Amino acid sequence: MTAAPLVEIKGLEVHFVSSRGLIDRQVRWVRAVDMVTLNIYPHETLGVVGESGCGKTTLGRAILRLVPVTGGQVIFDGQDILKLNLTEMRKHRREMQIVYQNPYSSFDPRFNVLNIVAEPLITHIHLRREDLFDRAAQVLQQVGMPGDILYRYPHEFSGGQLQRLAVARALALNPKFIVLDEPTSALDVSVQAQIINLLQELQARLKLTYLFITHDLSVIQHTSDRIAVMYLGKVVELSSTEAIFSNPRHPYTQALLASAPMVEPNRRHGRIILRGNVPDPANPPPGCPFHPRCPVAVEICSQVVPPLIDIGQNHLASCHLVQNQ
Numbered sequence: 001m002t003a004a005p006l007v008e009i010k011g012l013e014v015h016f017v018s019s020r021g022l023i024d025r026q027v028r029w030v031r032a033v034d035m036v037t038l039n040i041y042p043h044e045t046l047g048v049v050g051e052s053g054c055g056k057t058t059l060g061r062a063i064l065r066l067v068p069v070t071g072g073q074v075i076f077d078g079q080d081i082l083k084l085n086l087t088e089m090r091k092h093r094r095e096m097q098i099v100y101q102n103p104y105s106s107f108d109p110r111f112n113v114l115n116i117v118a119e120p121l122i123t124h125i126h127l128r129r130e131d132l133f134d135r136a137a138q139v140l141q142q143v144g145m146p147g148d149i150l151y152r153y154p155h156e157f158s159g160g161q162l163q164r165l166a167v168a169r170a171l172a173l174n175p176k177f178i179v180l181d182e183p184t185s186a187l188d189v190s191v192q193a194q195i196i197n198l199l200q201e202l203q204a205r206l207k208l209t210y211l212f213i214t215h216d217l218s219v220i221q222h223t224s225d226r227i228a229v230m231y232l233g234k235v236v237e238l239s240s241t242e243a244i245f246s247n248p249r250h251p252y253t254q255a256l257l258a259s260a261p262m263v264e265p266n267r268r269h270g271r272i273i274l275r276g277n278v279p280d281p282a283n284p285p286p287g288c289p290f291h292p293r294c295p296v297a298v299e300i301c302s303q304v305v306p307p308l309i310d311i312g313q314n315h316l317a318s319c320h321l322v323q324n325q
Contacts, residue, residue, distance in 0.1 A: 005039035005075075006177060006209050007063065012036045012072035014055075014062045018282055028282040032058040034233035035072070037308070040177070045203065045210040047224030047241070049217065049256070051278060055233040056213045057101075060179040063211065064096050065089060076177070094124050097170035101182040103162030107154045113140070114150040116165060120172050139168040143198060160191035167198065177209045184219060196223055217260045221245055229253045232281055232289040235308055239315040249317045251294050288320070296321060 014033040033055045040046045048056045061067045063074050065081060073080050081092055097120075100106040107116055117136040121127050127135065137147040143164040154162060163183060170178050180199065184192040196219065202208060214220050220227060220241070227244045229237040229252065237250040248254045255272040274293045279285050285292050291301035300320050308318040317323070 003042055004078075006042045006077060007038075007040040007211075008073070008075040009036055009038040009040075009063065010073040010075070012059070012062060012074065013070040014058050014067060015070040030282045031233050031284060032281060033062055034284075036230075036233075036235050038228060038235065038238070040209060040211060042176075042209055043203070043207050044225040045212050045223055047212045047214065047220040047227040048230060049214060049220050049227060050230035051256075052215065053278060053281070054230040055281075056215075056230055057181055059230070060098070060181050060211055060213050064093075064098055064179060066098070090124070094120075094173045095176045096179075097173065097175040097177070098179040098181060099163070099166050099170050099183045102186050103159055103166055104154075104186070106166055107162070109154055112151050112153050113165060116154075117150075117169050117172055120169065124173055135172065136168075139171045140165075142171060142202065143168045158191075159187050160194060163187065163191075163195055164198065167195075167202070171202070171206070174206075175208070177211070180210055180212045182214050182216075183212075185214065185216065192219065199223070217256065229256070232279060232284055234289060234318065235316075236290065236318045237316065238308070243313070243315050247315075249311060249315065249322045250290075250319050251296055251321075252290050288318070 012033055013035060016030045016032055018028045018030045036059060038046070048059065050056055058067060062069050069082055074082050076092060076096065081089060084092070114133065114136050117139060118132045121132055121135060133150070136150060140147055140149070145161065145164050145168065157165065184195050187195065199210070200223065203210060212220065212223050224241050226239065227241050228235045229244070229250065231252050237244065237248065237253045244253065245257065248257055255274050258272045272295060276293050279289065279292060287302040287304055288294070288306055291297040294301065298321065304320070306318045306320045306323065308316050309323060311317050311322055
């Protein structure tokens, strides 16, 4: 990438307080995002993939300052937004939007379509009512929805239509950057394809930048320019989509690809069976977080955290064995 990053994430940490025990309550810190460093370049789609609970959604929300951040930097368009006060941050929110996972729960059922799409406009721009109506009709047209639905309510729409409305709401302020938090996971396969095609068309037409969060490898392969693989709050591999799928270097990435269903079984990577379960993020293992389940772990893996470094051709991996080859 030759252009300057639109979003720079440096050493980002998000730790939540957790407690257990009814009588003697023990306070624990859950490391949802643990020292993540990423760049997101203008007009690209960076996919983030991993098992449930790996920190994908928390990472996306932390970038937008929707959850408290423990440490690190989020530099958006040259400015560290974590240092801004609420008034200063309000100006940046127009350029950073999110599409949530579940279209059924992302809207207030008391709001009609005009209220839903116009809410960010009222909050940030204070347009006149006739201008609100025109802008709402315009963004509905962009996502393939008719303009005569402005006074209908969420319960009157299908899941795919609701997700189009969610995209319309995100587009209302003409943002530069959108976090897509599993936007197709609650939809039928045929509707998923329609929403993905819509997102790609909008990106090309409006010069948008996406962070696409998902657990679906087939979706991320089709939508992303680069992929970051997360495990237990950390990025363990980062490279182009082609490199991740043709030559995965981290054992966890290899296991993810091997577990995915494929139409052509002969193209499947060698079968890898992982031991045990994902460790407790409040009590992560020493060394590499993946070593208790890794089929090729050696002694150093349980002692030293491997850094995420370039192993060649902008392919980053966090694995002692790969880095020593």
